[in-house]
Structures are given as structure tokens and as C-alpha cells.
């Protein structure tokens with residue numbers, strides 16, 4: 001992974017700390033070309049590689065990718081098993097390079113439902129890269145935002161029943177510490193490809209103040225120039241977090 005010389009990112013002080021991407025449009029990309037849906041996933045993996053390279057080179061701290069939602073199990077069996085295999089192959093072939101580039105691999109979601117082989121590869125990759133101080137690459141796998149919130153509420157109840165948490169102590173910060181993204185900064189920028197304009201149960205709590213960028217580009221065509229456009233758009237946004245625009249003195 002070398003620094004991208006040709007593409008200059010926007011002002012580093014205006015970069016998001018945490019970018020989260022809903023990678024959508026693989027199936028349509030393939031259909032447009034008369035290819036099976038899985039061909040879109042395969043080329044989509046090249047876009048994943050491009051994002052990791054760019055975010056690493058440009059100093060973005062966190063990249064979270066919606067790789068498999070808790071609803072994606074409804075897809076045809078063959079497609080689900082292709083996606084799981086792709087995940088395993090990606091980890092197996094890429095982990096060494098990720099490690100060399102100080103990327104820390106992380107995963108969120110109800111991981112115990114993943115096929116054993118994929119889970120094993122995931123755990124191996126996480127263990128190898130655990131101490132890295134570069135980009136934190138988080139794969140959301142069998143992830144659902146509502147599930148994440150329900151799981152956190154269950155943890156709060158369990159703590160309360162052991163006398164370790166009082167209702168009056170449960171504020172937003174404490175609740176966030178029980179979510180699977182604990183320790184990560186809130187999402188600054190959500191990108192969704194393929195022209196769909198919804199969050200689809202992705203990081204519902206964590207995107208409360210995120211800027212959202214929608215693009216008609218299908219995921220397999222979303223590469224560094226397209227990411228740069230999204231980052232430039234983000235850099236122009238005025239983030240107010242509920243406040244009003246800055247007043248002149």
C-alpha cells in the first residue's frame with residue numbers, strides 16, 4: 001500500500017475521522033453487464049481494497065464497511081455462501097498486507113452466526129493486527145443497528161440486576177459504551193452507493209450526527225476518485241450538531 005500520488009485528498013483538517021460505507025449496487029452492476037450477481041460482489045471486493053488503501057494513505061482513522069447485514073441471510077443460499085467465501089478469501093489473502101500497513105482489523109455484529117471457517121479467519125486476522133496503530137477497518141457482519149441497541153439495553157439490564165448500574169447513571173455516554181462500537185469515534189460521514197437513499201439499519205445510534213452522502217455510482221465502480229468526491233463534499237459541509245451557524249462577533 002503506497003501513498004496515492006496522483007490523487008490529492010482535501011485539507012487533512014477537514015477529513016472525517018470515521019467513514020462508514022453502505023456498499024450497494026453489486027447485483028445491478030452485474031446485471032447491467034449480463035453477469036451473475038456474484039460477479040458484482042467479486043468486483044466490489046476491488047472497491048473494498050481501494051477504500052482501505054485510500055483511507056490508510058490519507059490518514060482517516062476509521063473505516064466501517066457494511067459487508068453483511070442481519071437481513072442478508074434472506075438472499076439465495078448460493079449468494080450467501082459466495083459472500084462468506086469471499087470474506088474468508090479476502091482475509092486470508094490480504095491480512096499480511098493489512099498488517100504491514102498497520103491496519104487494525106475489527107468486526108461488529110452477531111459474529112457467532114457466521115460459518116466456522118469465516119469466523120476462524122476473522123479471529124486470526126483480528127489477533128494478528130490487534131496492536132496496529134493505523135487505520136481501524138471494521139467489517140459489519142451479520143450486523144443490524146436495532147439489534148446492536150437491543151444488545152446494549154440487555155447489557156445495561158444485566159449490569160443493573162447485579163447492582164453495577166443505576167438507572168440514574170445510564171446516560172448517552174454510558175449507553176454508547178455498551179454498543180459494539182465502544183471506543184470508536186462516532187461516524188462523521190456515511191456513504192451509500194447505488195442511488196438508494198436510506199440507512200438500512202446501519203449504525204443507527206452512531207450516525208446520529210453524521211453527514212450522509214448518496215451517490216448513484218454502483219459499488220464496484222466506487223474507487224478512489226469517487227471517494228475523493230465524497231470527502232470534498234464532506235469538507236464543504238457545515239456541521240452544527242444542533243447549534244446555529246457561527247455568529248460573527
Ligand code: FPP
Pocket residue numbers: 023024025026027028029041042044045048065066067068069072083086087090139194219
Ligand atoms: C450490496 O449490493 C452488497 C452486499 C450485500 C455485499 C457487499 C460485499 C462486498 C462488497 C464484497 C465482500 C466484502 C468484504 C469486506 C469481504 P447488492 O447485492 O444488494 O446490490 P443490488 O442492490 O444491486 O442487488
